[in-house]
Structure formats: structure tokens, C-alpha cells
Amino acid sequence: MTGWTDAPDADALDADTLDGDGYDPPAAPPGRVRTLIAAVRAPFLEERDRWVLWLPVGLSAGILVYFALPTEPPGWLGAALLPALGLFVVLSRRRWPGSGAALLPTVLLILVAGFAAAQVRTWSVAAPVLAHETRAARVEGRVVGIDRLEEGLRVTLADVTVGRLPVAETPARVRLRLKKGDVAPAAGARIGLLAVLRPPPDAPEPGAYDFRRHAYFLRLGAVGFALSAAEPLPAPPPDGWAAVQAGLERLRQGIAERVEARLDGAAGAVATALLNGEPTAIPESDLEAMRVSGLQHLLSISGLHIGLVAGLVFFTLRALLALVEPLALRRPIKKWAAVAALAAALGYTVLVGAPVPTVRSALMTGLMLLAVLVDRSPFSLRVVAFAATVVLLWQPEALLGPSFQMSFGAVIALVSAYEAAGPTLRDWHAQAGPVRRTLLYVGGLALTSLVAGTATTPFGLYHFQQGANYGLLANLLAVPVTSFWVMPWGLLVYCLMPFGLDGWAVEAMGMGVQAILWTAHAVAGLPGAVLHVPAAPAAALLLFVIGGVWLALWRRSWRFLGLVPMGLAVALAAMAARPDLRVTSSGKLVGIRAADGSLLVSTGRAARFEAEVWWRRDGGTDAPPRWPKAGSADGRLACDPLVCRYRLNGVTAAIVMKPEGLADACTGADLVITRLRALGCDGPRVIDSAALRERGAHAVFIGPDGRIEIRTGRPRPLARPWS
Template sequence: MAREGEIQHYAGVRASQGTDGKARLLAAVFAQKERLFLFSPVLLGVGISLYFSLRTEPPSWLCLSAPLLLAALLFGLWPRRLQNGVFYMLALMAISGFLLSAGVAVAKARTMLVSAPILEKPMGPVDVVGRIAALETLEAGEGVRLLLRDLAVEDIAPADTPHTIRIKVRRMPLEGLRPGDRISVLAELNPPSAPVAPGAYDFQRMAYFRQMGAFGFSYREPVVIGRAAAGASLWLESLRQHIIGRIARVIPLREAGIANALMTGERTAIAAADMDDMRNSGLVHIISISGLHISMIAGVIFFTLRLAMACFPTFAVYHPIKKYAAIGALLFTVLYTGLVGATVPTVRSVIMTGLVLLAVMLDRIPVSLRVVAIAALIILATVPEAVVGPSFQMSFAAVMGLVAFYEATRDQWVAVYRRCGWFRRGLIYLAGICVTTVIASIATAPFSIYHFQQFANYGLLANLLAVPLTSFVIMPAMLLGYLLMPLGWEAPALWAMGQGISGMIGISHFVANLPHAVSMPYAWPLSALLCFSAGWIFLCLLQGWGRLLSVVPVIAGIITVLIASPPDLLISASGKLMAVKDPEGKVYMSTVKAEKFVAESWMRVLGRGGEIPEILLSHPAAACDEWACRLTLKDKKISFAFHSAAHGEECRWADIVLADDPVRVRPCMAKTTIDRFDVWKNGVHAIWLNEETIQSVGERRGHRPWTISNSR
């Protein structure tokens, strides 16, 4: 340490004299020395992201040998890192390279570990026999979703049978079904769907890492051919269904869907209108189990246990009751996490809460960015695919910003709080909600816009009204309901919880229906998201003047957003749906009846979410007949050909021909032709007219273990 101090002092002196550029760099690094560990999950995440950005699968030997070689290099450099600044910088570079390569290796290992058969083509109706691993009740009248494992599927060999499939069952009644039952059902099965646009959410990748090889629906009610077997996971799923049944007896149907989400993690029964209001008002985080819920539960259990033990003075004097309470709170939060499901935000929250409670047991400072970094490292090492999903990105962006802010201002908050009475402390609580909401909104806004093309403008108002209701009514009543349920006395607590949920639904509906409550910009390019992410990371993790580095990527991100634009033309993977966006922003589609989910997704991508597209025939500049539609846009002649008989004439007239049939005219004089074969091979195509750029889902993703296309 003395030698390290000498290097730091030397670098600082030379830098202050302005005589040594290398010394200035070394001094800048030493100024962030205490923060370097915080960048370890960042580098690991970058390595994982690099793996998922590849268009071809890298060889296993390369992925696994690179971190070993860099670890050997680091082993040789580490003892010499204090000899001079050069070795110190080389050691840092070796650590960085190791973490980057380790990220690639972890992602590759995970991909190999979860590999399972995936259905490549639709099939059905077929007989499916499987065991119910999970049962999800859908919105009223929509039936249930069954997660089936241990499968036998008609016309599929055992080696090619998916590990898990999900089937929607609409036929009622289904009261006889229980987790663990073995059932037979006649079903239509489909492979996981590809992204609806280049760069859009990759549902196939998500399904691959969850080992879900097919999705479908049943033609008739399932038949139980074997009753539930014993098992911890099945017992837990049965417990969830039991709790859902208890909730249904007390809480009205509308509020019961949200109560199910909070008490069991099952969100499928929430009414679609209520879910939309929660998103548009900025309250959807309340029904997504995360830090808010875990910290509340841990806090209530901690203080309740500590108060109960303090009621016995002799015991309290001779025992560390604070540490005992921390142990009890930790056990309860782990049980709660198991009950509601181990999603990324939930796991992050329980890891951080566990580390905080461990710090209480060890008499350490409980909350710091190191706790956030450790939680991120654990999740990235075990579930590396989470890094490319919105849950991980938004959860850690928000908590990193919050911890960084309160870590920097903790003393000021504590000093003000101690000098205030009860009324002013209440005001401080409300101020804390406002500050927390603003920071979390800023942190998550780029991710919300990139992934969902949506931002709640009045999130501050909604959270200011709803968070106190959640903190003082809903969550305490939920916790009391858990404790009383084994005795059968849970009804009063669940009733109170239902009243609180009803109030929260009212708040979300009020805020969501205010004028301009939600903004729906077009889908930002990935480069913009990366710039804003880098800026937020630098701002939160660096200290002192180093935080000014965050300005550079943020400015780059703003410039990227300003110069980027959504595509002008889109054609679906079936070739049956085509869309055009005119310079005024209106979207016209070839049909409003086919592929409605794709059409709705395209409207969000094009920045017109929530609107109904116009029919292409109604475009004022379109000349249409039964065979084709012609349109001139941005000095480009575009033809939407609906019949093969029109291909010859359209090829002679147009610069761009979009056809839902194979174009067999040779040669086709159009500069760009996208026909049935092109979309069959590469999926959805997007065209930017000014840049004369074409992107397709297939070319953007490449060939990876989770990609399914007709050219595979």
C-alpha cells in the first residue's frame, strides 16, 4: 500500500505540473480507484452483450479459453502492479479484458446449458400429453394458460420434443386441474414468434432461455390422466393456487387480479384496461415485484420482530435482537421471493436486501453502490441473458441512480430528519417519494422508449398519490393476510388490501386519462440507448470531476435521436401486411384485418402507438386497383403488388416493389424488390427511403441457436 501511495503521489505531482500526459492519466485513474470495483459488472455485462450481438455462434473453445489466457496474464501482472504506473495500467487492462471475455464465456456456457428442442413449423391439431408445471388464470372469460413439461407430442420423436410448451385453454370449467396433474389435450402448436421488426424484442431468444419450445391453444378441455405427484416446485405452485383461491373469496374480481400479482407473482388475471392505465400513469412498477415490495416486507418484518423481542427486557439486554430481527426478515423475504417467482427485479431486490441485512448483522453500512454491483454480478453470472432484457436494464438503472444519489446526500437527509417533528417528517417522506420518482423516471426513460416506445408524463403525480397508499395500506394488509391465512382469519386483511388496490386503480385511471398523460415516440436506435446508458453509468459510478465524462455520451445520444428516423416502409414475414409512413407521420397499411398484433407493434415502432392505421387505398397520393397500389414518396416510386399478374408492369414503373407473391419477372427493372421469398427467408423487412437502407430481421439477428426461420 505504501508503494501504491508513492505512485499516486508521483502521478498527482507530475499531473499538477502539466509535464507528463501519462502521469495525468494515471492520476485520473487513481482518483477513481475506490470506484473501480463498481465497473466489474459493467464490463461483464458488456461482454455478455457482445456475445448476443454476434450474428453467428462463436466456437466454444474460443469463448472458454480467452478468459483463461487473460487470467494467466493477470496472474503474472498482479504482483508487479505496484512497481510503476505502467504495470498498474496493464493490470487494469488485463482485468478489463478478463471481465469482457468472461462475459462472453458465461453467456456461451448458459446457451449450451439450456439448449432444448424448439418447434420449427406450426403443427396441429395434435395430441399432447404432459404434466402441468404451472397454471395461470387469465383475465375474466379468457380461460387459463398451462405450462406443460414431461411431454409426449404426436408426430414428434422424443429427442425432438420440446422441454416446455405453453397452451392456452379457453374451454371451461377447469376447476379440476391442479399443478402436477398429467393431462391429455388436443392442441395447435406454433414455434416462438420472430421479432416484429428489425431490432424489436426477440421473443424467440426469451423462449429459448426459458426452454419453451412451442406455444399454442387447445381445441377442447384437457383430460386428466394422472393426478399430481409430490415435489417442492409443485407444492409451491399448489400453494400459489391456494392463495389465489383465498383471494377470490374476499376481493372482487377486478382488484383480485392485482392482489394475485402482489401475493403470488401471477399477473395474467389483471384486466387489460387496468394494465394499460398502470403503464400510462407510471404505476406499473407497483405490480411488478421489485425493490419497493421486498424492502417494505423486510422492513415491516424487521421492525415487528425487533419490537416484539424488545417487549422482553431481559432477553433484549442479553441478546443482539437487531441481528435476530435481520435474520428473520431475510428468511421471510427469501420465502416471499420463492412464492412470487424469481424474476430479475425480484432476485436483484432480494440479493440487495439480503446484503443490507447481512451488513446490519455485521454492523456495517447497509446500502452502497458495492451492494448494487455485487447483486448485478450474481445475476449476470447466473442468468446472463437478462442483460439484454428490459427488466434487468430498467431495474438496475433505477436502483443505481437512487443509491448513488442517496449515498451522496445521506448526511443531509439524516440531519434534516433529526431536527424535524412528525409533521415535517411526513413532508420529508413525500419529498423522498418525489425525488425517488424523478430519479427513477430519468434512469428508466431511455429504456422505456427503446423497448416500449412509451413514457408516462405524469408519473410523479401518480406515484405521489399511490406510493403512500401502497406503503401504509396495501403491503401491510398483504403481509397480515399471509400471517393469518394458515388460521383461516385472512378475510379482514384481504378486504383492506382490496380497498387499497381499488384506490390505486382509481388513481391510475385518473392520471392515465389526463390530457397528454403518455408520450409515444418512435423506437430509438440501439446506438442512442447505448450512449444514454454509458452517460448514466459514468454519472452514477464515477466521482468528482470524472462525472463530467457523462456529458459526452449523453450529447452523442441526443444527436443520434435527433438525426435518426423510423423506417418509411415495412413488410411482414408473411408478405400479407405492408405499411408506409408518409412525411406527415400518418401510417397507412395494406390491410387492417390481418396480423393485428404485428400491426399494433408497427404503430409503436413508428411512433403512432395507440392510433388506428389508415388503409393504404385511402392515401391521397395512392393510385390503386385490385392488383397493386402505386405511391410516390420522397422521390421514390413504390409499388405494393397484390397479384402476380401485375409484377411485370410494376417492375417497369417502380423503384421499389413490395410483393406478397414471388416476383418471377426476369429481369425486374425495379432497383429494390422484396417478395414472398425474401420475407420467407429473412422475415420482416424495413426500408428507409432517404438513406436507401434496407434491414431485415434475419440479417439483423443472423443464425443463432434461438433463431428460427425458413432458411435455417
């Protein structure tokens, strides 16, 4: 680590920029404190040009604070703190120039900006959420989204009316699965149908993916299924932005229909996903093969796809313009090609629906192309920081999802690796012949896959509890096919589709898609292709990210201090406890921990999705088995027709199977679990229908000393807008 005498002169710092804040604190106290401050201050000043890279990190911290709060903060909090801190920063810089007095307020200002962005976003999307299930209600609404599923269709409706439900309680949007065989309605049209609606489902267990929160930010207040065919209703056509959205949705559906006419099954579904951003029709077996093989990123329109679209347009147009001698000699054809590539990247982003990875890629690609226009280097972590800042301020809730985390994790790692290895690789490439350049391409592809795969693995393990062991092999085979065959044909499909000449290009694109699917299934079928791990606590992921960001954003030796929190994260994940008892929010499914650590469930028919999530979060690979009618063989669970009793560490938990067993369970158990309303139950702890309805899914931990800890999906009901 660099000593104090090696530090640059602090007086030379630019006090008018964030990158050089004139940080020159007062003289440190003598002795060890001075030595410690000097040891930290020196590398900090040496890397002042990297300070700006921490802007999105500070915003992320503020956003995390907002979402971690147990109750919703006052609506004025962020709006009041932001200008107050901003004014304090300005006054501090003027009152004490060069003293570094504004550094801490600046950091706090960035944190509050993230907090305020999340608060404003939450307020801006607020909409009613259905309180209770409707049996059979007349639902009318305007079609704003159509998803083609493996079997059937799903529509999203806006401007909704639901039976006799008051307007103030009617969701802004609902998502319905149409009856099998129903024809897709036109985007923008108003339809009516009979349907069953439910509130967006809770997380299957505390700490699992929270679809209810995700739905809130989509303004999706109910989900359900149709009981009758959708019928068109007379209504004026949408106008303004709604008309633009309807036009884009019709364009996406038109692309899907053209592909469907030429390609069947999984190949058609994957080609459609690459052309219009709609992956919902891909069969589950093929999706699983893509996940297990490490190729799922090819289905998410992100950096690879945006980069290929922009690159293909850039190099093709530049090559064509270079054939025209007057233009090549007298005009900036490189910059013309960059403008065309930028337009293509933005058009592709809009066409596929602008998900977070696509927006991130479009922003980065756009900045890189702008760098070409002004003759600057396009590869920089500042470009990544800018893209992250825009996404965080635009959609702060994206920070909590795997898409944002894996997308930015991969690109930060790749750009950092390029910064370190770029000069050497450029020298090798400049001196290489054709054969060596081919080997360098293969090596570069392998290195890219290795770096990106390593960076995204912690997020995959946290969110999905699995990782691809042969991802490098799969990507070496599939990425060149995507780059040199599938995406070029896809661009040609776009060009030919307006003239009705796209059929043969779609079929050619399908050949490449078939090769990708074959690779996915072949790699997924190899022994030990996938790593399954139990779910890790959120604190472990946070520690790992802190260490990883520290390692990636700094350049000097102190960056390796980031390995410390990363190591702590691994240890914390390995020591994480698993629940001894689980209950779904509906109460239809109960899970217990057997003596051998396995999971047993009360039924194999109800709540199958939740059961699969439990099993996966336990590190399993299949659906959990049902416990025997008499109880478990290890003696922990004993059942009669009315009640099952689970005993562990001196604690007895009664799982009431029938109403007649409730009275007995309430008097002789430490914990009572029932989907009934346990009025008058004398048990010390009760999980009944009221608790499940208010607090969602429950997870119970029984300590070695018999202490019972209960965690719930909604620790404080109605404390946050999405709860």
C-alpha cells in the same frame, strides 16, 4: 479537474486487490501527452476505491459483445480465453509488480467472463424450436406453469410429446391458451389435448422486442391454442426439483383462488399479482392506466415490495422482542429480527417466481441485512454491484430486457443520490420535530420518485416509446398506500391463510388496491399524461447508459464528462429515421409512410398486434389507419385490384395484392413485396414468402438519392441459436 500534483502516491496502492492494482505506468512522454495522461491518471487513482463498481459494467460489455455478434462464435472461444487471460493476469502481477501491467489484462478478463457466461447460458438452455405450424396435433405434457388471463387460462407444459413429431424436433416446453371455460389443471399433472402449435413469433419489426430470443432462454419452443378441453392423463407424480416447482405452483394457484373468492375484477388481479407474482389476469385497460400514470412498477415485484416485506418483519419482530425485558437487555434482538427479515425476503422471492427485479432486490436486501448482522452500513453501491454481478452471471440474457435495465437503473441512481444527499438529510432528520419529519418524509418520497423516474425514463422511452408525465404525482399518492396499507395487509394474509382466516384481510388489502387503481386512472386521465416518442436506435440507449453509469459511479468532478455521451444519445434519438415500408414476417400486413409522416397499413383485421407495435414505435397512440382502396391522397400510393405501387424519391415499390399481379410487378418495379413465392421474378429486389420465412419482418428505408436499404428481423437466418 484535479492536477497531477494532487494525486495520491501511487506506491501506496495495494497491488494485491482489484480496488488498488498498483497502477503506476511508466513516465509519460513530455508535453501535451504527459499533461493529458496526468489529467486522466489523477482522478482515476483518487477513485481507486470505486474501481470494483465497474465489475458488472465490464461483464455487461462482454455479454453485449456476445449478443451483438452476427453469427454464433465457436463454442470453445469463451472457455479457452478465460483461463488463458486469468493465467496472464497472475503472471503479469508476479513478473511486474507495481507496474500496472496487469490492469489491461484484468479488464479484458472481466469482458471475457461476461462473454463466456452468455455463451455457457446459451448452450445450457439449448432445446428444439418448432420449425413450422402444426394444424391440429395431439399434445401431451406435464403442467409446470398456469397463467390466469383476463379471459381464460394459459398453461406451460414440459416433457412434451406432439403427434408424430420426432423426439429430436419436439420442443422442451410449449405454452398453450386453453379453451374458454376450461378448468385449471393441477400443477405437476400430465394432460393431453388437441392444439395448434406455432414457432415463437418474431419481432414485429427489426429492432423491436424479440420474443423469439426471449422464448429461447425459457426453453419455450412453441406457442399455440387448444382446440379441445384438456384431459388428465395417468402419470407418476414429479420427483426432485420438478416436485418442488410443482408444489410452489400449486401454492401460487391456491393463493389466486383464495383471493378470487373475495375480490373480483382488477382489484383481485392486482392483489393476486402482489401475493403470488402473477400479473397476467389484470385487465388491459387497468394495465394501460398503470403504465400511463407511472405506477406500473407497483405491479413488478421489486425493491419496494421486497424492502417492505423485510422491513415490516424486521421492525415488527424487533418491537415485539423489545417488549420482553430479559431479551431486550441481554440478547441481540436486532440481529434476530434481521435473520427473520432475511428469511421473509427470500421466501417472498421464491413464492412470486423469482423474476429479475425480485432477485436483484432479494440479493441487495439480503446483503443489507447481513451488514446489519456484522454492524456495517447497509447502503452502498458495492451491494448493487454484487447483485448485478450475480444476476449477470446467472442470467446474462436479462441484460437485454427492460426489467433488468429499469430495475438497476433506478437503484443505482437512488444509491448515488443517497451518497450525495444522505449526510444532509440525516442531519435534518436528527434535528426535526414531528411536523418537520412528516414533511421530510413527503419530500424524501418525492425525491425518490423523481430520481427513480428520471433514471428509468430513458429505458421506458426506448422499450415502450412512452413516458409518464405525472409519475411524481401518482407515486406521491399511491406509494404510501402500498407501503402503509396494501403490503402490511398482504403479510397478514400470508399469516392467516394456513388457518383459513384470511378472507377479511384480503378484503382490506383490496380496499388499498382499489385506491391505487383509482389513482392510476385519475392521473392517466389528466391532459398530457403520457409522452409518446418514436423508437430510438439501440446505439442511443447504449450511449445514454455509458454516460449515466460514468456519472453515477464516480464521485469527483470528472464524473460530469458523462453528460457528453448522454447529450449525444438524445441527439441520435431525435435524428433516427423511420422505415418507409414495413412487412410482417407472415406477409399479411404491409405498412407505408405517407407524405405527412403518418403510417398507413394494408388491412385493419390481420396482424393487429404488429400494426399496434408499428404505430407505437412511430410515436402514435392508437391503431394505424388502413390505406384507401385507391391509394393514399398524397399520391405516394396508387392501387388497383391486383397491385399497389408506392413511389418515393424515384423508387417504385410494388405491393402485390393478388397472384395475377405478380408478373407485371416483377417487370416494372424496383422492389417487389408479396406474401407469395415469387419464383422467376426479374425485379432487382424481392421480399416474398421465402424471404419472410427465412429473415422475419422487413423494414425498408428509401434514401433521398433513391438508395434502398432493407433491414430484417433475422439478418442471417440460423446464424444464432434463437434465429
